[in-house]
Amino acid sequence: MTAAGELRSGKGHKDENFPVASKLIHPRHRALIFAFYNFVRTADDIADHISLPPQEKLAQLDRLEAELLGNGETQAEAVALRRAFAERGMPPRHAQDLLTAFRMDVTKLRYDNWDDLIHYCSYSAMPVGRFMLDVHGEDRATWAANDVLCAALQINNHLQDCGKDFRDLNRVYVPLDALSAAGASVEELGQAKASPALRSCLKSLAERNEALLMQSASFSSQVKDARLGMEIAVIDTFARKIVNLLKTRDPLSENVHLSKLSMLMLAAMASGFEIGRRAAGVKSMPRLSTGA
Template identity: 30%
Template sequence: MVNPVQGVAHYENFPVASWLCPPALREPVRAIYAYARCADDMADEGHASAAQRLLDLQAYRAEFLAAVAAPAVSDPTPNPVGRWPQIMQPLAQQVRARQLPLEPLLHLLDAFEQDVRRTASGQPYADLTDLLDYCSRSANPIGRLLLHLYGVCDEPSLRQSDAICSALQLINFWQDLSLDLPRQRHYLPLSALQRHGVALASLHPDATEHAPAEAMVLELCAQARALMGQGAPLAWRLPGRVGWELRLVVQGGLRILDKIEALNGRTWCQRPRLHARDAPLLLWRALWRPAAALPLPSVPHQETTP
């Protein structure tokens, strides 16, 4: 996972309450990420059955809706009612105080439930369009919630935020093949597997020669890089701390792509990650690389599976 600044969320492509985040916004950011992290862990950590995970997520959704519908209380101390009061009460407080939209928060739960069902059934994503539809619920809501906190709501900024968040999610997928494949979590699009003649069963660390799979992963990385290029100008347009924070996120994602390419795409054998020694390069690129210097091609067209 890409994590240019320390975070606490499962999706570490996004910084959480970092030193770049204005102090006044750290509490709502923490509340959002605690909510997302708990639900994400519920969906894919531990040894619960798929049926139990779905029941837990449904209970989580119901408790969230009840918390935001309840009247505000003068005592901010969490009252231990329900299964997750330490998450729901601070989030409900921030929903009221910051007028957070509920739809993105509910979309995250939709994505986690989709993950559980897909993993249980082994159903693959048909193509990039199908996968990006999932990203629209699993990643894009975080970016939209953060823009809401910063008071940014124009449609071009929202579209660019969606492109950045979806690109980060795709990068996360191609970075984590060595972790996801053994757990039967399959995000490689069926159309890409078929086009390159790659079988999922062939992607294991002992495979010494696998040129088709290398070409497939590099192609998928190129698509993610193109998508990041579409959204990246937002990072240079936003002012102050939020702009710097987003620049580092963008550069962290691009740096992971550099590392995947250096491995020739073989991330089913080795997981690339950022290290402290990458920080100077990320800062340099965030400082000196203007949005105009980033490539802005369209994401390559993906044929649908017959």
């Protein structure tokens, strides 16, 4: 039997669009966060595996969940996370929600509309932020702002990778009604350059995502842990910068990802801004400009 870890893509936490247990997070939380990340990355890579048959993907995801819940010792990532949860007295709920999303990735290749996509994000993205909040003992009243930011992060990723997802996996997260309204087709996602119709569709979705991000503007100020607040401020800044790129560039033919240097500069500015806000005792301040 192939172990789930053998199906990893090789992508690690340093390759993500967002920081994973960065230096901003207190060291006492990092082991659990990395155990969570390794489990989730393994499951995600299984769902995204180009050559693995769908039924084998689902079987591998089932094995990961079974061992996460204590039924077996063969899947290293599941066992490590199970033990890390046990040490902290935390339930596996958020990891299980993410497994639901990965099963959807295997079985659901199209999304009818924006609400359909947000429903997917409720399993694929929101649980990640909820996990981080629970790790830090934050009030669950913060979940509403978290859910909006996490959904926006996920949709950014869908727009950035819309061509690759279609070409490699025949998977389309761009809502079908948005494509239809713009006069674009699914097949256009496989082109080397977006048509005017597809470009209009993707830009309108980026603008809608920008409006979604505005709803989570006060998120960092809602959390008590200063380190986590800085992490949230950094992630929010990355998300808004990516939205600006998606509004002005074609993700099929142009770079819509942040460079490592850009991420470092934005992280320094956002964390400094958050420190200043907290030091001044200000509940909220105008958000940093990320430029175009």
